[in-house]
Amino acid sequence: xxxxxxxxxxxxxxxxxxxxxxxxxxxxxxxxxxxxxxxxxxxxxxxxxxxxxxxxxxxxxxxxxxxxxxxxxxxxxxxxxxxxxxxxxxxxxxxxxxxxxxxxxxxxxxxxxxxxxxxxxxxxxxxxxxxxxxxxxxxxxxxxxxxxxxxxxxxxxxxxxxxxxxxxxxxxxxxxxxxxxxxxxx
Amino acid sequence: xxxxxxxxxxxxxxxxxxxxxxxxxxxxxxxxxxxxxxxxxxxxxxxxxxxxxxxxxxxxxxxxxxxxxxxxxxxxxxxxxxxxxxxxxxxxxxxxxxxxxxxxxxxxxxxxxxxxxxxxxxxxxxxxxxxxxxxxxxxxxxxxxxxxxxxxxxxxxxxxxxxxxxxxx
Numbered sequence: 001x002x003x004x005x006x007x008x009x010x011x012x013x014x015x016x017x018x019x020x021x022x023x024x025x026x027x028x029x030x031x032x033x034x035x036x037x038x039x040x041x042x043x044x045x046x047x048x049x050x051x052x053x054x055x056x057x058x059x060x061x062x063x064x065x066x067x068x069x070x071x072x073x074x075x076x077x078x079x080x081x082x083x084x085x086x087x088x089x090x091x092x093x094x095x096x097x098x099x100x101x102x103x104x105x106x107x108x109x110x111x112x113x114x115x116x117x118x119x120x121x122x123x124x125x126x127x128x129x130x131x132x133x134x135x136x137x138x139x140x141x142x143x144x145x146x147x148x149x150x151x152x153x154x155x156x157x158x159x160x161x162x163x164x165x166x167x168x169x170x171x172x173x174x175x176x177x178x179x180x181x182x183x184x185x186x
Numbered sequence: 187x188x189x190x191x192x193x194x195x196x197x198x199x200x201x202x203x204x205x206x207x208x209x210x211x212x213x214x215x216x217x218x219x220x221x222x223x224x225x226x227x228x229x230x231x232x233x234x235x236x237x238x239x240x241x242x243x244x245x246x247x248x249x250x251x252x253x254x255x256x257x258x259x260x261x262x263x264x265x266x267x268x269x270x271x272x273x274x275x276x277x278x279x280x281x282x283x284x285x286x287x288x289x290x291x292x293x294x295x296x297x298x299x300x301x302x303x304x305x306x307x308x309x310x311x312x313x314x315x316x317x318x319x320x321x322x323x324x325x326x327x328x329x330x331x332x333x334x335x336x337x338x339x340x341x342x343x344x345x346x347x348x349x350x351x352x353x354x355x
Contacts, residue, residue, distance in 0.1 A: 013348055045354045049347070052300035055293060057319040061211040061225050069207070069229050070200050073236040097240070 004028065005035050016042035199239055202248050203232055209322055210256045216316040217260035218267075219301055227263055231256035254331045257317065303353045311346035318343050 008028060015021045016039060021029070029036050210231055215224035235242055235252045242248040304312055317328040318339070325339040332339070 013351060017344070017347055017351060042351065046351055048296065049300070049350055049354055052296045053315075053319045055297045056219075056300055056304070057212050057216045057316075057321070059212075059215070059221065060208040061221075061228060065207055065211070065225060065228070066200070066203055069203050069232045070196070072229060073199060073233055074196065076233055076236065 005032060005038075008035060012039050012042055015039060016046050195239065198243065199236055202235070202242075202245065202252075205245070206249055206252055207232075209320060210252055212320040213253060213256045213317065213323075214260040216320055217257065217264050223263060223267075224260070227259045228256055230259055234259075250327075250330055253323075253327065257331050261313075299354075300350075303350050306353070307346055307349060311342050311349065314339055314342040315346040315350075 005028075008025060011022060011025045012035065015025060029039065207228065211224050211228045214227035214231070215221060218224050218227065231252050234255055235248060238251075242251055304315060307315065313332060314328060317323055317331060318325070325336045325343070329336045329339045334342075
């Protein structure tokens with residue numbers, strides 16, 4: 001085997017695998033008996049390899065495989081939702097789509113129930129009426145203080161130069177007051 | 187109505203198992219090299235598909251899904267087996283089971299040699315080869331399981347076969 005033959009090892013493998021021989025290899029094979037034999041050997045090996053690969057993945061499961069799988073699936077399905085008695089969940093509900101719809105409906109009902117429950121009632125109880133009356137009649141201490149004599153004098157704020165004691169007195173009143181003062185001096 | 191829906195579901199699932207059981211078994215078998223383990227994995231894959239059957243009504247979806255899940259489960263089982271073997275019984279060798287037409291001693295020897303050579307391949311090449319030798323598995327199916335383009339499947343398959351041929355005596 002020459003160096004030229006050693007360099008053609010990869011080409012021989014490719015030729016054996018693909019069944020196609022490139023032109024330069026064809027020219028070499030025409031003049032090299034050793035490489036022709038090598039290519040033939042590789043082709044035989046390739047056939048053995050393909051046969052072996054087929055056998056590696058040959059065969060199928062046991063004849064009762066199908067029955068076992070279906071039986072196990074049914075058992076798994078029943079186990080998943082296995083609740084006996086009155087509370088057994090119907091198969092319709094096992095479907096995920098129906099489960100989602102049922103959850104959404106339950107949530108909507110819960111919201112409606114909550115809103116109805118929170119709404120104020122129109123019926124008043126006697127205790128409510130008594131409390132409201134008491135609240136309406138309640139007066140602050142300030143209101144009681146305002147119920148004093150002379151409160152009208154304090155009812156407004158004085159203007160600039162005015163007294164807090166704003167008294168609307170007329171002339172007659174002033175004269176009466178003067179007479180009373182003079183009588184007092186006497 | 188509920189009974190009808192239930193029966194339809196059970197019947198549909200049964201039909202899907204019939205259509206896919208051989209290939210699913212082969213996918214697991216190509217990874218594990220053991221018929222009993224392969225059947226167990228195939229059954230687990232179908233049960234898993236049954237749990238998600240609402241989303242897998244379409245036959246093509248079911249086929250792609252169950253292919254992928256059986257391969258993943260088989261790989262996990264294989265890794266677990268390797269770990270156990272290396273830890274507890276490293277002295278033992280896994281005896282490959284041969285089914286179908288590989289009954290003769292020569293055929294058994296050939297298959298065993300092939301398994302050893304496949305085991306020595308780089309993982310990426312071995313996975314493509316394992317799936318490609320399964321019946322009815324096109325490059326597109328293999329690519330879908332492994333999540334790689336079809337062209338990559340072909341180039342890896344070629345590289346794997348070339349290495350195997352080189353290693354054969």
